[in-house]
Amino acid sequence: MKTVIVTDSTAYIPKEVRERYHIEMIPLSVVLNGETYEEEVDLTAEQFYEEMKLGHKLPTSSQPSVGRFVQLFERLGKEYDAVISIHLSSGISGTYQGAVSAGKMVDSIKVFAYDSEISCMAQGFYAIDAAKMAAEGKEPEEIFARLDELKASTRAYFMVDDLSNLQRGGRLSSAQAMIGSLLNIKPLLHFVDKVIVPFEKIRTRKKALNRIFDLLGEDADKGIPLKASIIHANREEEAKEFQKELSQKYPNVDFSISYFGPVIATHLGEGAIGMTWMLK
Template sequence: MKIAVLTDSTANISDEMKERYHIHEVYLNVLFHGQAYRENVDMSKEEFYSRMRTESELPTTSQPAVGEYVDKLEELKAAGYTDVIAVHLSSGISGTYQSAITAGDMVEGINVHAVDSEISLTPQAFLCFRAAQMIEEGASIDEIVAELQSMVRNHVAYFMVNDLKNLKKGGRLTGAQAFVGSMLQVKPILHFVETKIVAAEKVRTKKKALKRIEELMAEFLDGETTATGCVLHANAEEEALEWLKDVQKRFPDIHFIVADVTPVIATHLGEGAMALGMVKRDLKL
C-alpha cells in the first residue's frame, strides 16, 4: 500500500511544505470575464488584487473539472499510489469534495478516501499535514481518516471582512439578511457552521472585531493549550503581523503560522479580510 495526500489550492500550502510532506494538489480557478486562471499559478497575487479593485465586475470562481481530477488520480496511480487521502475545502462553498468522490469512482486501481474539511485555507492544510505525519508513522487508512474527522470536529476559524459585498454577490453567505440595513461602520465576523459560511456577529471598528475574534477563540479553546493556530490575511500582511503580536500574547503556548488568503477565497471575502484559525492538535510544524 502506498498512500498519497491530495488537496486543493485553497489550502495554500507552500512549496516547501508540499515537498516536505509529499502533498499533491489540484487547482481551483478565478475567472475574470469568463477567462479562467488557476490560482497561485496563472496570475500573481498582485495582479489578482489589482484586477479585483479595478474591474467593473467581481471575479467568479470554479472548482477543478472532474476530468482534471481524473488526470491527477491517473498520475498518482502511475507513480505507484494505491490510496489517496483527498482533503478539500468545505463542501458548503465548493463542489471540489464531490469532484473527488466522482473522479474516484471513475479511476480503477486507486482508492480515494475523501475528507470534507468543512473549512478552508490553513486550517484545511493542517489536516493534510497530520495525514502526512500519520502516513510516515505507518498508520492505516482507517486510522488516518478517523483522526482527520476528529480534527474537523475540533477546529475553527473566525473571519473579519470589511463588508459583505463579495460574499453576498457570490452567494457564499448564509443568513446575510441579518446584516442588511446595519452595515455602516460595522465589521462582520464570520465562521463556518456545518460546511457553510455564517455571519456570527457584527462589531463596530476593525480593532474591536479582532479583539472579539480573540475572545471567541479563547472560548473555543476553553483553556486547552495543545493546539496549532494561524493568522490569515487577504493582502494585509503588515496588519496580520501586528495582530499576531497580540494573538501570541494571549495564547503564548501555541504555535501560529501567518499565511495569505488565496485568490479564490479572497474573491468571496474581499481584500483586507483577516482571520484567526485553530485546531486542537500540536502538529509540531
C-alpha cells in the same frame, strides 16, 4: 498501504511545504477580466490583489473539473495504493463532490475524499497532519480518525471589509433581511454545518478583531497545545503584528500566518482577516 494526500489550492499551503510533505495540490480557478487562471499555478495572491486594484469587474471562481481529478488520481495510481483527497467545505464549493465522482471512475487507486467543512489554512493543517501520518505508513482509517479529531477541535472566525462580494457570490447563508441589516457593519462570520453564517454582529473592525482574540483566549487559557493561523487578504503587516502580540500572550499556541488567495478573496474581498485554531 502506500497513501498520498491531495488537497486543493484553497488550503494555500506554500509550495515548499507541499513539497516537503509530498502533498499534491489540485487548483481551483478564477475568471478575471475574461481570462481563466488556475490559482497558485498561473496566478499568485500578490498578482491577484494587484489586478484587483485596476478596478476590474468582480471575478468569479470555479472548481476543478472531474476530468482533472481523474487525471491526477490516475497518475497517482502508478505510485500509490490510496489517496486521501481533502477539500474545502462542500457547502460552499462542488470541489469535494468532484473528487467523489472522479474516485468512482478510477480503478488504479483507492480514493477517499474528505470534506474539511472549512477551507484555507484550517484545511491546510488537516492536509499537513494527514501527510505526516501517510509518510509514517499509517492506514487511511487512522488518518481519517485524526482528521475527525482535528475537525472537532477546529475554530475559525473571520471578517470582511465589505459583505457584498460574499452576498453576490451566494456564499453567505442567511435570510436576505438579516444580510441587509449586516451590510453596514463588520459581522464576525464562521462555518456551521458546512456553510458560512454570521456569528455576531459587530460594528467596527477593531472590535471584531478583539472579539476573535477573546474567543481564541477562551481556548488558549485552558493551557492545551494548539496551533493557529492568522489568515489575511493582503494585510500581511497587520497579521504579523497580531502574531507577535498573541505569541507572547499564549506560549502554548503555535501561531503562523497564511493568506486568502485568489479564489477565496474573490468572495471575501481585500482586507478580510480571520483566524483558525485547533489541537496541535
